[in-house]
Amino acid sequence: MGLNPYVRVRVSQVKQGFTRGGSLSRVLSAAMAAAVAAAGRPSEICEGSARHAPWSAPRTMRWMVAATVAAWVLGSGLPLAGEVAAAGLLLSLALVCLLPRAWTVSLGVLLAAMSAGALRGPTEPWWTAPPKPVALSIEGRVLRGCDGHGEFVRCVVATEAMGTVSLRAPIGRCEAAPGDRITAIVSAKPVVPWRNPPIEDPSMQSLRRGVAWRLETARCVVTGREAGALDLLRREARRARRSVDSALRRSLPADGAARAVALLFGDERGLDEATVEAFRETGLAHLLAVSGAHVAVVLRATGAAVLWLCNRLRWLAARGLGWRCARVLPLPLAGFFVMMTGESPASVRALVSGVAVALLSLWGRRARALDVLALTVLSMALIEPALTHDLGLQLSAVATAALVARADVEAAPKITQWSKIALAWVLGALRATVRVGLAVSPLLALRFGRAPALATLANLVAAPLAELVALPLSLVTAVVAMLSPTLASPLAWVTGHSLSALFSLAAWAQRVPLASTAWTTPTAAQAAVATAALVAFATLRWRARAAVVVAAAAAIASMEGRLRSEQSAHGELRVTALDVGQGDAIVVDLPDGRSMLIDAGGALHGEADPGATVVVPWLRATRRTELAVVALTHPHPDHGGGLRAVFEGVTVREFWETGQGGALAMGGFYREAVTAAQRRGAMRREAAALCGAHPMGAVTVTVLAPCPTMNPEVAPNDASLVLRLDHGRASALLPGDLEAAGERALLSRLAPVTLLKVGHHGSRTSSTEAFLGALRPQVALVSSGHPSPFNHPHPVVVERFARRGVPLRRTDWEGMVAVTLRRDGGYE
The missing domain is CATH 1.10.287 (Helix Hairpins)
Structure with a gap:
């Protein structure tokens, strides 16, 4: 059966668009119109759809493409079941085919895009039980060079036995480049995300990228090389990056070189933490991350230089090829620059957009910015779905869309007076920064729970200073310094002052009251x-x-x-054990609406800080922005390492601890937590003043140990702060990391409880028979790593609870565990 006349007309419009140089919007519009009309043939299931008028306006089409991409990205972030996503596809088909209004067709397309994204979105971890760490010898091929991160380097390696893995080694002990084949004796740990709904663990992104194992080694050996063309380019890009770093350090002071490297390559390792925090709080963090602006600066600068050079070559100028050279020749250099910066998704997006614009321009087609952006993001997402969850790409796409969305409808004013030109430029920059600030604010609030209140004003000055002055000067200074350090001296002086001005602006903006506004993290x-x-x-x-x-x-x-x-706990007592790996973080919701936090986990073996990545995001996402009490049971890092982030992230009224850390003059995480508590105004109380009962509404919180005073000579585990919670006939005991000696000392003060938080993560040195016999718990919960490096909970302890018929709720198996205690003594 042939096409109906309406379809033939639309197909001819598609052909004319390609042959007569029509805009990309009109070609896409006609193509979609032809597709919608073709679906109306009687032989298809969408019978009668051809009588619905399709879209033909370029502006409508541009918004439709952008909205479709946004729906696909949103859908890929929704953890929907496959059946739900499939039902969404069927519903979208019904909307497109059965309902006779154009807006239902639009809704159907968006719903279809979201459902398709959900089908390729986040998945459950690949294991059925927490696997254990293993030691083995591996052979593999380096995909990404070993880049430094603090005292270690990290490489991405392709292996036959374990697929793509992440390998960490000490600095200087694994000098491998892309394409090298290496061997190493490694300790292999599976990537196991912490599960704390409604938030998502950042390590899920590793699983989406196919990296299921993290390996650690003391040394790797390069055994050969299988470098293809791309590997060779990456290898040369690494060399060039090191040359630029060395040139900047030779020509600039130490602080200036660190600033230039951060601005050029997004490498913040040379900056102090206070400086990085100042950029984050004032909405200028994007200046220290490689983004599309970096690629745009490279393309424009090299394009201008190439155009100037080509116009002076008579053969090229006579044939009008100068502008073609300026379009094409900067692209390889921009691609090389993207490799030097680590190939961040945002910079790759900008490069792909630049290539698309250049090709369309050479082809004689008009390239509308929003079309190119939408199709670029969609193509990257289809090739690598995990990119849709990359924050850098999300911010880059949203900010770019906000900048270019109205570029086609806002005509440039015809102004000849310099004063009016300057005013128009300022007003245009202000409008652009306001649009970008508003556009990215929901995403920033979703990810960080705060939005910089001064972002618009700060970016109005900082963005031009960085992108038009400091960034080009840093790049030119590095190039000239590699050729002649003497010639680079005047440039280095100017570059250093421009960098100082930029970083001083961030520090000044941070000191302004309400520079960063904390928001309730939206869903x-x-x-x-x-x-x-x-x-x-x-x-x-x-x-x-x-x-x-x-x-x-x-x-x-x-x-x-x-x-x-x-x-809400709805008038009951709820105890929630957050999944923070090998550590404790217990949230207690009281019947009157107040909340307590017992411990906050801590980073082990170079892992992410669970206080910043789990506890604070979860508290904000679940609307617990104020804590009546934060308690540190004992000064060990797996219990207190995340406290600093908690004090800085939410409001805390009181800080309870044993006082042992102060008595032993401990530093590190303990000193940071105490300092943060004092700075944020939390009242600090130690064991000597805490022993006894503390009524908190309908719940009585009793401190049982260390009482009457803390003995600094006792091991920290046995000196743990032990809390008992009584709510009517229900009760709970939270013993910290109490071991056998501490349990024996406490036996005379124990009474049966409804819920027991298993001591010391289920170690066989805790939960003795006498202790369990005195408590007679109805249910127990244990917080341990998955997999636990200490084999927690120990099989002996698991067997003790099983023999007594006590259900054991485990974070290593279930993720976050919540138990609600009712006044009548029951639980759920």
């Missing part, structure tokens, strides 16, 4: 509604904007009310 649905409202607000007429704002506010408020209701 993904709330962020999606806010983003949709911002898009609608930017595109609709003024009369419709008020309705959009009211509808969005009502939807977000409704979602907020439902979330707070779900998180």
Whole structure:
């Protein structure tokens, strides 16, 4: 059966668009129109769809492409079951085929994109039981060079037995480059994300990229080389990066060189923590990350130089090829620069967009920025779905979309007076920064729970200073310094002062009151509604904007009310063990709405800080922005390593601890936590003042040990702060890491409990028969690593609870565990 006349007309429009130099928007519009019309043939299931008018306006098409990409990205972040996603696809098909209005077709396309993204979105971990660490010998091929991270280097290695793995080695002990074949004796640990709904562990991104194992080695040996063309380019890019670093260090002071490296390559290792925090809090962190702006600067600078040179070559100038050279020749250099910076998704996106614009320009086609952006992001997401979860790519795409969305409809004013030109430039820059700030605010609030209040004003000055002055000067200084350090001296002086001005601006903005505004972390649905409202607000007429704002506010408020209701303890006592790996972080929700935090986990063996990556994000996401009490049971890093992030991230009224850390003059994480508590105004109380009962509404919190005073000579585990919680006939005991000696000392003060938090993560030195006999718990929960480096909980302890018929709730098996204790003595 042939095409109907309407389809033939649309197909001819597609052909004309390609042959007559039509814009990409019109070609895409006609192609989609032809596809929709073709679906209306009687032989297809969408019978009758051809009578619906398809979209033909370029502006509508551009927004439709952008919205489809956004829906696909949003869907890929939703952990929907396959059946739900499949049902979404069927529903979208029904909307497109059965309902006779154009807006239902649009809704159907968006729903289909979201469902398709969900089918390729986050998946459950690949194991059925927590695997154990293993030691073995591996052989593999380096995919990414071994780049330094503090005292270690990290490589991405392809192996036959374990697939793609991440390898960590001490600095100087694994000098491998892309394409090298290596051997090493390694300790292999599986990538096991911490499971604490509704937040997601960052290590899920490793699994999405196919990296399921983290390896550690003391030394690797390069045994050969299998370098292809891409590997050779990456190898040369690493050499060039080191040359640039050396040139900057020779020509600039130590602090200036570190700033230039951070600005050029996004390498923050040479900067102090306070400087990095200043950029984050003031909304300038994107200046210290390789983004599309870096690639754009390289393309524009090299393009201008190539155009100047080509126009002076008579043969090229006579044939009008100068502009073609300026379009094409900068691309290889920009690609090499992207390799030098580590190939971040945001820089790759900018490079691909640059290539697309150049090709379309050479082909004689008009390339609209929003079309190129949407198709670039969609193509990258289809090739590598894990990229949709990369924050850098998300921010880059959203910010770029906000900048270019209205570029086609805002005509440049015809101004000849310099004063008016300057005013127009300032107003245009202000509008652009406001658009970008509003566009990325839902994403920043979703990821970090805060949005910089001064971001618009700070970026108005800092962005031009960085991208038009400091960044080009740093790049030129490095190039000239590699050729002649003497010639680079004047440039280095100017570069150093421009960098000082930029970093001083960030430090000044941080000192301004309310420089960074803490938000309640929105849910993904709330962020999606806010983003949709911002898009609608930017595109609709003024009369419709008020309705959009009211509808969005009502939807977000409704979602907020439902979330707070779900998180409320509803007059009962709830004990939640967060999944922080090998450590403890226990949240206690009291019936009156207040909350306590007992310990905050800690980083072991170079892992991420669970206080910053789990505890604080979870507290914000579940609307616990104030804690009545934060307690440190004993000064060990797996219990207190995350406390500093907690004190800095939420409001804390009281800080309870044993006082042993102060008596032993401990530093490190303990000193950082105490300092942070004092700085944030938390009242510090030690064991001597805590022993006894503390009524907290309908719950009585009793400190049983170390009482009456803390003995600094006792081992920290046996000097743990032991808390008993009584709620009517229900009770819970939280013994910290109490071991056998501490349990014996406490036996005379023990009474039966409903819930027992198993001491010392289930070590066989704890949970003795006498201790369990005195407590007679109805249910027990244990917080341990998965896999645990200490074999916790120990099989002997597991057998003790099983023999007594006590259900054992385990974070290594279940992830986050919550137990609600009712006043009548029951639990659920």
